[in-house]
Amino acid sequence: MTLILSNEEITDLLEMKEVINELEEVYRDLDIGKATTRRRSDSLVPALHDGNEAIYGLKSMDGISPRQGFSAVRLNSDIITWPIIEGNLRRVKIPAAPNNRWVGLIILFSTHNGEPLAIMPDGVIQRMRVGATNGLGIKYMARESAKTIGILGSGWQAGTQLLAACNVRDIEMIKCFSPNSANRLNFTQEMTEILGVEMMVVNSAEEAVSGVDIVLCATNSIEKVYIESWLRPGIHISSIKMPEIEEEVLKKCHRVCLHYGQQRPDTVIAKGLVPPDRRLGKGWEANRTFDYGSCPLLSQMISGKVKGRKSDDEITCFINDMGIGLQFAVTAGVAYKKALDAGVGKKLPTDWFTENVHP
């Protein structure tokens, strides 16, 4: 049987602690070349949305975790627009599929016999693995005694960022800022309940990050949200998107660690098409001055090749610069095993997704 899982089922099944633990083991395998992951690919062509200029994007990434016996491909089929929201240029995926839905899929395979074990949406898995990855950044880089968090952002990613942070450190207080006051209030109320930790809504980014041990940047901004003048000794800064952190910040850090910094996506763009962020030259890439190439990777830190922090005074930063397919093999694998145990999911005949003729 091949399982079809829903985001609701995955939400009920997946626990952040398990995802962090499993990913931690597999990053060690990745570091020694036992697990593999291939760089993301993005293909872009012009499209229309409601008569306006948009882009159709097909994105894919994959990875193999022999330790678990899983491989996975993660696929995204997106209609993308670039509106300006609250003064910032943003990249927005439109839920253009029937019933106003997005399209992100994970196909999970067995490395033992190749069979397709499960098909599931990527939304919940995606934020769990981003959260777990930044959580590992915190585990290996933040002060052991870190107790306070300032979070910038209150969207889809912000929740799992907090969940992961609270899993790896004993957090006692969280301050939250995001530009929309209703959003940040709702988010804070919801997360206080989930985390059982005191949370405060504040009125500026500076207020949120002031005096805290850990700063979590969890926005979808493609412009900087954390700046140099806010830096204090001993802080750990965690980011889910490269442009969030001003480069002057990175130059002051004693250690900047990237998730998977060496590689750029394999990008194929229809001739003449230039996505608006590149066209406007407003992206972080236009004026890079920090040497990202010299940063160690998360897998090297987890394997012990480099140390995240040498003293409580050091300033550290983890940038989740780019996702990898291996994260989906690992996280979807955890969800699949738990779904099997719990008898959850729609069961379809595996023969529907295999064949008796040579591929």
Next chain:
Amino acid sequence: MTLILSNEEITDLLEMKEVINELEEVYRDLDIGKATTRRRSDSLVPALHDGNEAIYGLKSMDGISPRQGFSAVRLNSDIITWPIIEGNLRRVKIPAAPNNRWVGLIILFSTHNGEPLAIMPDGVIQRMRVGATNGLGIKYMARESAKTIGILGSGWQAGTQLLAACNVRDIEMIKCFSPNSANRLNFTQEMTEILGVEMMVVNSAEEAVSGVDIVLCATNSIEKVYIESWLRPGIHISSIKMPEIEEEVLKKCHRVCLHYGQQRPDTVIAKGLVPPDRRLGKGWEANRTFDYGSCPLLSQMISGKVKGRKSDDEITCFINDMGIGLQFAVTAGVAYKKALDAGVGKKLPTDWFTENVHP
């Protein structure tokens, strides 16, 4: 509704002529950068099959055809072994999934709203697009008056090679050789019926290719099967695999055209793993002396940028060196449209494969 199609349904729906015609249009788009395709990626890790050394491979490729409004990802999840069969080292995919089946899937999306339109096995589509592609090679390179074919190989790919050739030229006689005499006899009987063309079984490769207008190499050998001393003026040689043609043959050709020769797969291999063909150094890659880089591509020939053949005396060769994801978007798109029209396929709720949370 998202359609689940089977190979049997696709076999009934797809006609070679439609696939050739649609691909021909889309290669023109590809040549001017309107359609996109990203290079294949292969990830390989060690595996076991029946206790013996094997390799698990996860392969993917994708492409977007805006003209049709389709994009597709093709995925293969394979257990691979390298036995020596009838004296030749072969790369064999084991049908290791439940019920002794292989695992190859195509996920078809709409470029208009991103939705997953269909999921189908890749087997029938795969051989149809290989056949159609070599058929386009024949259309643009073989003599207009070509009437006879010698085919080397009687396996899964050989049938569509003949079907495509007979679609683009008025073929009157076909000679067939493959190492296994039972296979070549069965194949010839089956194809005579399908094509309505006289077919002869012969006892050697040399006999098969002697005196014919078109040679079709359609084997899964990773060693040469067509050699220089068999060359005659005016012949067109068609190959589905780079190592099939001796390089001295290519040097004598007036025109060698590749399907998509510029790019190598994006290969990720677990550390220390060396597939047997590379280990033995027996592959064609070990001793390349022909300049493949100077060959035009099929899309350039179809768009009219280069001519396939200038006179009836010239020797031409088309090598289907590497598949591209775009072929799957095009061919699966044709199958999907026909399935919709015919009301064929299992219908699953599209909501199962989309989501209401951000990917």
